[in-house]
Amino acid sequence: MRVTADRELCVGSGQCELLAPDVFEVDDDGAVRVLQETPDDGDAARDAVQQCPTGALSIAG
Numbered sequence: 001m002r003v004t005a006d007r008e009l010c011v012g013s014g015q016c017e018l019l020a021p022d023v024f025e026v027d028d029d030g031a032v033r034v035l036q037e038t039p040d041d042g043d044a045a046r047d048a049v050q051q052c053p054t055g056a057l058s059i060a061g
Contacts, residue, residue: 005034015052019048
């Protein structure tokens with residue numbers, strides 16, 4: 001599994017960071033940053049991707 005983020009779509013809601021703090025963070029620019037492209041906790045990453053309000057997150061594989 002590989003996690004990606006489209007920073008152009010991100011609105012910085014922080015939902016992903018709350019659900020998977022080891023995988024995502026909202027940086028000082030107010031956009032998501034992927035901390036682990038291949039996360040240890042796949043379930044948390046999937047939840048974060050599903051809850052993203054703008055669809056800025058995706059998982060391949």
